[in-house]
Amino acid sequence: MRRIIVAILIAAIAAAWWVTAPTTLTAKELPDITPDPVAGERIFWAGGCASCHATPVDGERARGDGKLRLGGGMELDSPYGVFRAPNISPHADGIGGWSMLDFANAMQRGVSPDGRHYYPSFPYTSYAKADPADILHLKAYLDTLPAIAGRVADHSLAFPWSLRRGLGAWKRLYLDATPVIPAGTSNALVEQGRQLVEGLGHCGECHTERDLLGGLRADRWLAGAPSLEGEGRVPGITSAGKNVGSWSDDDIAYYLETGFTPEFDAVGGNMVAVQENMARLTAEDRQAIAAYLKSL
Numbered sequence: 001m002r003r004i005i006v007a008i009l010i011a012a013i014a015a016a017w018w019v020t021a022p023t024t025l026t027a028k029e030l031p032d033i034t035p036d037p038v039a040g041e042r043i044f045w046a047g048g049c050a051s052c053h054a055t056p057v058d059g060e061r062a063r064g065d066g067k068l069r070l071g072g073g074m075e076l077d078s079p080y081g082v083f084r085a086p087n088i089s090p091h092a093d094g095i096g097g098w099s100m101l102d103f104a105n106a107m108q109r110g111v112s113p114d115g116r117h118y119y120p121s122f123p124y125t126s127y128a129k130a131d132p133a134d135i136l137h138l139k140a141y142l143d144t145l146p147a148i149a150g151r152v153a154d155h156s157l158a159f160p161w162s163l164r165r166g167l168g169a170w171k172r173l174y175l176d177a178t179p180v181i182p183a184g185t186s187n188a189l190v191e192q193g194r195q196l197v198e199g200l201g202h203c204g205e206c207h208t209e210r211d212l213l214g215g216l217r218a219d220r221w222l223a224g225a226p227s228l229e230g231e232g233r234v235p236g237i238t239s240a241g242k243n244v245g246s247w248s249d250d251d252i253a254y255y256l257e258t259g260f261t262p263e264f265d266a267v268g269g270n271m272v273a274v275q276e277n278m279a280r281l282t283a284e285d286r287q288a289i290a291a292y293l294k295s296l
């Protein structure tokens with residue numbers, strides 16, 4: 001009897017180890033392209049990397065060229081503890097020595113070069129849905145930015161959240177490269193918008209309610225959510241949304257470009273940083289986002 005229990009225990013531990021193991025891309029799976037830093041700059045703004053990784057200046061969010069200094073250090077409060085965005089500048093203290101494959105695995109599989117899982121406070125579950133070629137362009141652009149010395153202190157998380165291995169089980173449930181809303185359309189502008197909203201722009205991370213395990217609820221996609229800043233709600237941005245529902249495509253694109261609603265209210269909260277990034281995209285990208293939101 002004791003032997004059977006031991007055998008069952010060993011099987012259970014082996015199963016848990018297998019379920020939580022990192023899965024990574026191989027070099028052969030990377031797209032065969034020449035990474036282009038100019039294309040990568042668009043991906044950088046679409047992805048909002050500066051919003052978390054730019055080093056704060058005097059305790060305030062970085063502005064202007066400060067957004068290109070990706071030394072990290074911003075603190076992100078969460079129910080699990082405090083996350084600190086790391087240095088991702090092209091310095092040895094950042095991601096200076098990383099290969100394209102290391103970078104693709106971080107961005108689209110949530111796995112570090114030494115095989116550890118990343119916490120989803122780094123929105124790789126969204127970036128996993130981006131075009132892999134765009135990820136390589138992005139790395140080429142990051143390599144052109146200032147190299148900043150200095151490592152950031154580790155996160156301050158409560159047990160058991162401090163154990164990374166368990167994230168493997170969570171990722172099996174929530175890490176998925178397929179579209180959130182099955183592509184039911186052949187409209188090229190809507191598809192471009194889907195890439196920007198579901199993937200790079202990680203709009204769902206704030207605009208979608210989470211389930212008990214912290215995964216985004218596909219059945220409540222972009223329908224609004226409690227604010228991460230603690231108070232109030234982040235509005236829904238589908239065609240059923242209170243504002244977006246009554247705004248035209250041009251109104252949405254104008255809001256993303258200027259930060260003003262059709263009633264000339266100014267954008268607020270943590271949408272301000274997102275809007276500043278959206279202003280750096282092309283007019284066509286903003287129209288694509290509007291077309292996708294209105295298609296929901």
Ligand code: HEC
Pocket residue numbers: 043044047048049050051052053076083084085086087088094095103106107112117118119120121122123138
């Ligand atoms: C909402 C905040 C947020 C955004 C936006 C964000 N990141 Fe991060 N990122 C983090 C956090 C937090 C970590 C640390 C995760 C961990 O330790 O598990 C991280 C980790 C990383 C890492 C791993 C660094 C290391 O030293 O192992 C890379 C690479 C990275 N991010 C790149 C990017 C890029 C490129 C973008 C833009 C496309 C981006 N991040 C956008 C919060 C963010």
Ligand code: HEC
Pocket residue numbers: 196197201202203204205206207233234235236237241242243244252255266267268269270271274289
């Ligand atoms: C970091 C959290 C966050 C992210 C990421 C985010 N948003 Fe927002 N968004 C907000 C908040 C908060 C508001 C409410 C702003 C206000 O009160 O002025 C908002 C408002 C909006 C509005 C106006 C809606 C209304 O009813 O007034 C639109 C449109 C919008 N977001 C689109 C987007 C798109 C598109 C993306 C992805 C590219 C995105 N958001 C990503 C937090 C976020």
